[in-house]
Amino acid sequence: GDSVTQMEGPVTLSEEAFLTINCTYTATGYPSLFWYVQYPGEGLQLLLKATKADDKGSNKGFEATYRKETTSFHLEKGSVQVSDSAVYFCALYHNQGGKLIFGQGTELSVKP
Amino acid sequence: DGGITQSPKYLFRKEGQNVTLSCEQNLNHDAMYWYRQDPGQGLRLIYYSQIVNDFQKGDIAEGYSVSREKKESFPLTVTSAQKNPTAFYLCASSRGQGGYTEAFFGQGTRLTVV
Numbered sequence: 001g002d003s004v005t006q007m008e009g010p011v012t013l014s015e016e017a018f019l020t021i022n023c024t025y026t027a028t029g030y031p032s033l034f035w036y037v038q039y040p041g042e043g044l045q046l047l048l049k050a051t052k053a054d055d056k057g058s059n060k061g062f063e064a065t066y067r068k069e070t071t072s073f074h075l076e077k078g079s080v081q082v083s084d085s086a087v088y089f090c091a092l093y094h095n096q097g098g099k100l101i102f103g104q105g106t107e108l109s110v111k112p
Numbered sequence: 113d114g115g116i117t118q119s120p121k122y123l124f125r126k127e128g129q130n131v132t133l134s135c136e137q138n139l140n141h142d143a144m145y146w147y148r149q150d151p152g153q154g155l156r157l158i159y160y161s162q163i164v165n166d167f168q169k170g171d172i173a174e175g176y177s178v179s180r181e182k183k184e185s186f187p188l189t190v191t192s193a194q195k196n197p198t199a200f201y202l203c204a205s206s207r208g209q210g211g212y213t214e215a216f217f218g219q220g221t222r223l224t225v226v
Binding site for chain 2: 006034036041042043044045046049089093098099100101102103104105
């Protein structure tokens, strides 16, 4: 079945460092891909999305490109801030079946 | 304001009891989802519903039950058959198949067995 795999955390970075969180997926066809962010004690918020191959999603300095050939959707940010500390989830939605499936999440901690 | 509301925020259950978690949305979304979140395990899908009066099991449905009698409501019952119910439960909604863009989440319910 469909699945999403993320790099394990926690990831600890200094402020202004470059961030990459890896995400790969397994799915038939062409799912839509998402990154969600979760702050402590809260629900999830959509960070960015891409609905077809080679699409680049971007928001708040974060970017991810839908790579069909490598089945990947890695999250990047050029310069992280302390306020970016949160748990990040990669997810896919398959229109056939209507399931929204998440990876295990990657905790990011940014130190001043 | 449109949104998705979960209640209560904290819930305590005794061994052998059934409890029901509420999830209501006023976004006019067709699809609704229930997830369970445990530390280090991400979100696991319990049940989902694409339309009123219809729902499907997710990956960890055993010990849970749902109903979808109204478009805006998707309550989750944690039954006594669920052996390890202590977790953070998240409800989400979205437009249905064919119109999907993103899912919106509630603030979650933290269930603790005492």
